[in-house]
Amino acid sequence: MTKPESRKSGVAAMSSTGKCATSATAQVNDGALEPGCPDHSAHIKANVMKQTSRESMNWRNCGVDCEVYDDGTNTFFWRAHTVTVLFILTCALVYVTLLEETPQDTAYNTKRGIVASILVFLCFGVTQAKDGPFTRPHPAYWRFWLCVSVVYELFLIFILFQTVHDGRQFMKYIDPKLGVPLPERDYGGNCLMYDPGNTTDPFHNIWDKIDGFVPAHFLGWYIKTLVIRDWWMCMIISVMFEFLEYSLEHQLPNFSECWWDHWIMDVLVCNGLGIYCGMKTLGWLSMKPYQWQGLWNIPTYKGKIKRIAFQFTPYSWVKFEWKPASNLRRWLAVLGIIFMFLLAELNTFYLKFVLWMPPEHYLVLLRLVFFVNVGGVAMREIYDFMDDPKFHRKLGQQAWLVAAITVTEFLIVVKYDPNTIMLPIPFFITQCWFLGILLIFTWTLWRFFFRDITLRYKETRRRKQESPSDRDRSLGNGNPSTPSGRSKLNGSSETVRQRKS
DSSP states (O other), X not given: OOOOOOOOSSOGGXXXXXXXXXXXXXXXXXXXXXXXXXXXXXXXXHHHHHHHHHHHHHHHHHOTTOOEEEOOOOOGGGSXXXXXXXXXXXXXXXXXXXXXXXXXXXXXXXXXXXXXXXXXXXXXXXXXXXXXXXXXXXXXHHHHHHHHHHHHHHHHHHHHTSOHHHHHHHHHHHOTTOSSOXXXXXXXXXXXXXXXXXXXXXXXXXXXXXXXXXXXXXXXXHHHHHHHOOHHHHHHHHHHHHHHHHHHTTXXXXXXXXXXXXXXXXXXIIXXXXXXXHHHHHHHHHHSOEEEOOGGGOOSHHXXXXXXXXXXXXXXXXXXXXXXXXXXXXXXXXXXXXXXXXXXXXXXXXXXXXXXXXXXXXXHHHHHHHHHHHHHHHHHHHHHHHHOTTTSOSOXXXXXXXXXXXXXXXXXXXXXXXXXXXXXXXXXXXXXXXXXXXXXXXXXXXXXXXXXXXXXXXXXXXXXXXXXXXXXXXXXXXXXXXXXXHHHHHOOHHHHHHHHO
């Protein structure tokens, strides 16, 4: 990605003009020029105007509350190295072809061939793929995850086109321990926070519910807050997912939890604390200055270490202002984002249920790591597409892939276990969801249709009421009324009479 143009702290062309130029610069910044310097005023004004346009352009690139200073250093670290990667890849293929003896194991060779094909595709993508909105720590890092998104989507499509038995047994090629049905853990049961019957440990129910998912919840919502960058949307998604667990616990036993596990441990402690820490981090990222300087241009070792650490922070910062109630398009887009977030969360539980993967398996963890890396890029592309559709005329590549992956995962769940998905929802839960959807639909109609019509009608009525009073007031003050069309063309009637006489 091309870096934004460097911002200068002063106008270089004014350095040789002395006090007169300095005074004139201050006058230009204040909107006026000092008359005592006629020789330099035009030159100074042109330079300052040029600098102002550059700074405003960089301000638009960075967003709100962001200032970026970049000296434009392009070191070895930032180059594409396409020829180097091609040479290394060719050497590896020559070694496998000429020097290595091919094993006589069909299954092993098949696995190795698939892995080699994926690696070659990743090498191509890292060096040749289109850059996204993120450039730190390196654009190649985000190109790598874009290519991983393509590979993962192709893998999901392959699984989708298999039979249920073959798809589950195919997972044995990834890990021989898979392909075996696993019992789901029930987090409900005894929901007493204090159990007086257990004298040795009356709080044993709380300790039983605390496992590795507690820090995972906190870390997950901390990262989701950095991705969404809005407190209200995070809280809505957090609360809505707990309602989904209540609604779907008849399908997956894993959703069955105690009331205090839902609302105290999850919403308040884990999710709430993660959202709070995420918002504090967002505040720091939005206020810190982004000053980028080449590593070898920094004289002190402390400055070099600080520069290396800041390489893993964003190049610039864009504050997300979703404004869902501003217009119908943004409102529907925000509803779609919340829906896709909740669907991706549900896919985590349903996929491991239908593909027989234990919750602690490394594939489940790798999927979460994958969504952590691609989710931030996808959300930034969605926000750019919503906020400035004239400049971003199509949805970003990473956002497109994330949406396709989420839908494909859900289709796999529907195909592999339709009986679980189609279990009837309890009647009172159906009533609650119907009421919620009806409220959202009613509010949408009132806010974006009836309210606007009512406001326009009131405005028109107010103008009609004001127009007769204004006409009476003008006649009472001796002012002539509004001239007719002939008067506008030919002048007033008094002028016409004078011309005839």
